Amino acid sequence: xxxxxxxxxxxxxxxxxxxxxxxxxxxxxxxxxxxxxxxxxxxxxxxxxxxxxxxxxxxxxxxxxxxxxxxxxxxxxxxxxxxxxxxxxxxxxxxxxxxxxxxxxxxxxxxxxxxxxxxxxxxxxxxxxxxxxxxxxxxxxxxxxxxxxxxxxxxxxxxxxxxxxxxxxxxxxxxxxxxxxxxxxxxxxxxxxxxxxxxxxxxxxxxxxxxxxxxxxxxxxxxxxxxxxxxxxxxxxxxxxxxxxxxxxxxxxxxxxxxxxxxxxxxxxxxxxxxxxxxxxxxxxxxxxxxxxxxxxxxxxxxxxxxxxxxxxxxxxxxxx
Numbered sequence: 001x002x003x004x005x006x007x008x009x010x011x012x013x014x015x016x017x018x019x020x021x022x023x024x025x026x027x028x029x030x031x032x033x034x035x036x037x038x039x040x041x042x043x044x045x046x047x048x049x050x051x052x053x054x055x056x057x058x059x060x061x062x063x064x065x066x067x068x069x070x071x072x073x074x075x076x077x078x079x080x081x082x083x084x085x086x087x088x089x090x091x092x093x094x095x096x097x098x099x100x101x102x103x104x105x106x107x108x109x110x111x112x113x114x115x116x117x118x119x120x121x122x123x124x125x126x127x128x129x130x131x132x133x134x135x136x137x138x139x140x141x142x143x144x145x146x147x148x149x150x151x152x153x154x155x156x157x158x159x160x161x162x163x164x165x166x167x168x169x170x171x172x173x174x175x176x177x178x179x180x181x182x183x184x185x186x187x188x189x190x191x192x193x194x195x196x197x198x199x200x201x202x203x204x205x206x207x208x209x210x211x212x213x214x215x216x217x218x219x220x221x222x223x224x225x226x227x228x229x230x231x232x233x234x235x236x237x238x239x240x241x242x243x244x245x246x247x248x249x250x251x252x253x254x255x256x257x258x259x260x261x262x263x264x265x266x267x268x269x270x271x272x273x274x275x276x277x278x279x280x281x282x283x284x285x286x287x288x289x290x291x292x293x294x295x296x297x298x299x300x301x302x303x304x305x306x307x308x309x310x311x312x313x314x315x316x317x318x319x320x321x
Contacts (some may be wrong), residue, residue: 060317096117149163163175255280259289269289
């Protein structure tokens with residue numbers, strides 16, 4: 001009798017459903033210690049400084065690794081935004097942070113995140129919204145809806161940089177973020193880039209909208225001087241006039257597009273977060289948010305933060321098209 005009971009008990013333990021429950025219980029009560037290394041290269045000719053992070057849960061590890069990587073990069077003059085770094089760090093959860101190493105190179109402007117997890121099989125689809133391998137367990141710590149890497153790609157492209165994904169030497173994946181170095185102080189401010197239209201693909205000009213040129217002259221704006229203040233005035237005039245004639249066409253600067261992408265990531269934002277992420281002044285961040293709100297892309301909440309409107313979501317879809 002005792003042998004029969006032991007046999008039944010053993011079969012019960014081997015039942016796939018029980019194994020699944022045991023695995024889930026183990027994950028939820030994981031007492032493992034997670035270790036991640038950060039390698040900071042001050043000079044490519046000498047060994048890097050090593051910072052070892054240790055945590056007992058994913059939340060602590062993701063927060064600490066994101067913050068430290070961002071701070072080390074900034075200390076060396078890097079310009080990769082915190083949001084981009086955190087998205088890539090969160091992806092390490094798919095590898096269970098196995099042998100994870102973050103490497104900081106090129107004065108903080110190259111960040112390489114490597115692991116020895118299952119790897120990434122389709123390196124093209126990961127950049128398309130909606131593709132995800134996140135399980136219900138992963139979604140306790142990350143969104144897991146397939147929006148992270150697409151946002152990273154679009155955001156870093158706007159900075160003139162790039163993201164690449166490669167197989168690690170043995171197993172796992174290596175994600176590399178790179179943005180160009182700034183050569184002088186003049187270039188270290190936010191770049192003033194030509195806006196691109198929402199729908200019609202026209203070049204930036206005052207001639208495609210009737211009477212806008214006259215409005216520009218009345219406001220005494222020097223079109224040849226591409227100062228931040230002049231461009232913002234022109235954008236405001238152009239949007240105001242364009243919305244009267246055709247509410248579908250919206251012209252945004254690259255910085256304003258970055259704010260739209262940040263809102264897709266954070267869901268709601270205030271001026272202080274925008275200022276930190278884009279490395280701009282608080283007043284400039286506030287001015288940009290107000291402009292986007294008046295354009296109908298954002299909505300002001302009672303807590304002082306702003307969210308994307310349906311019109312803003314439509315514009316976001318346009319960015320990914």
